[in-house]
Amino acid sequence: MKIVAALTDPTHAALAEQQGADLIELRVDLYEGDLVQLAKSARAACSLPIIITLRSAPEGGHFFGTADEWITRVEPLIPFADYIDIEQNFDQHAYLIRNAKKKIIASHHTGQMIPLYILFVMERELREYGDIPKIVVTPQNEEDIIELLAFTHAVNKPVITGVMGRAFRYARAMLPLFGSEFVYCHTGEPTAEGQYSVEEFVQLKKLLLG
Numbered sequence: 200m201k202i203v204a205a206l207t208d209p210t211h212a213a214l215a216e217q218q219g220a221d222l223i224e225l226r227v228d229l230y231e232g233d234l235v236q237l238a239k240s241a242r243a244a245c246s247l248p249i250i251i252t253l254r255s256a257p258e259g260g261h262f263f264g265t266a267d268e269w270i271t272r273v274e275p276l277i278p279f280a281d282y283i284d285i286e287q288n289f290d291q292h293a294y295l296i297r298n299a300k301k302k303i304i305a306s307h308h309t310g311q312m313i314p315l316y317i318l319f320v321m322e323r324e325l326r327e328y329g330d331i332p333k334i335v336v337t338p339q340n341e342e343d344i345i346e347l348l349a350f351t352h353a354v355n356k357p358v359i360t361g362v363m364g365r366a367f368r369y370a371r372a373m374l375p376l377f378g379s380e381f382v383y384c385h386t387g388e389p390t391a392e393g394q395y396s397v398e399e400f401v402q403l404k405k406l407l408l409g
Contacts, residue, residue: 200375200404203250204397205383205390212241215386219401224250224284224383226390227276228262234272238279248281250304258286258308259363259391266291277301285329293328305329310363312336312343318350322358331380333359338367351377368393372403 204215205224215223225241227234242249253273254260262269270292273283283296284304296303305325313321313336325332338344344367351360357380362370371393375382383390384397395403 200379201381202397202400202404203381203383204247204386205252205394206241206386207388207390208386209237209241210244211386212244212247215397216245216247218386218397220247220384220386220397222248222250222281222381224252224390225276226252226254226260227272228252228254228260229390235275235279238276242279249279250282250284251276251280252284252304254284254308255286255288257288258306259310270295282331284333287325290328302331303329304331304333304359306333306335306359308335308363310337312338312346315346315350318347319354322354326355331357331359333361333381335361335363337363338370341367343367344370344373348373348377351379354378356380362393363391365393368395371395372400372407376407 201221203222203224204220207229209225212223230237253262255262266289269289277299280301282302282304284306285293286306293303305328322332351374356378359381360374360379384400385394386397
């Protein structure tokens with residue numbers, strides 16, 4: 200399991216590395232100003248791999264544009280990235296990311312639970328254009344958590360799974376034990392409700408894995 204520091208503040212790149220993160224995510228939909236300079240500064244400030252994410256409003260972010268506007272915003276940032284997060288609605292631009300020799304996190308975030316059989320279908324669809332499928336759902340009960348854990352364990356790897364909201368926050372700590380590649384944490388201000396801090400998860404990892 201690898202800890203991703205999802206940064207609401209791009210100047211926290213060095214702090215994330217000091218706290219024990221394995222990667223950082225620049226949530227560029229949350230930033231104002233010169234995004235290229237912010238990404239360049241983050242790259243210079245730490246040695247960790249960088250995920251560039253421009254999260255759309257329908258999937259929990261603050262980007263309200265079209266697919267063409269998405270790539271216009273993302274393309275200048277590609278040189279500073281190791282991974283680019285691409286939602287399904289923007290997958291027509293995956294070839295540009297591949298041509299730049301960057302890895303793709305093919306993501307889907309939803310405010311509901313997805314039935315188990317559809318999770319497997321979605322994983323295959325995401326893997327068609329991405330290197331690592333990322334599926335984040337909102338469980339409604341404990342049975343949903345069990346299904347998500349079972350899916351994470353059984354599906355082809357690598358894969359990233361996660362939950363939204365605080366109700367089943369503990370699943371964020373359990374999913375990596377069943378095969379989820381990354382767990383997204385924060386360095387002070389969460390990018391999503393229910394996130395653990397990097398420091399908290401470093402301690403959890405020590406406790407859970409020994």
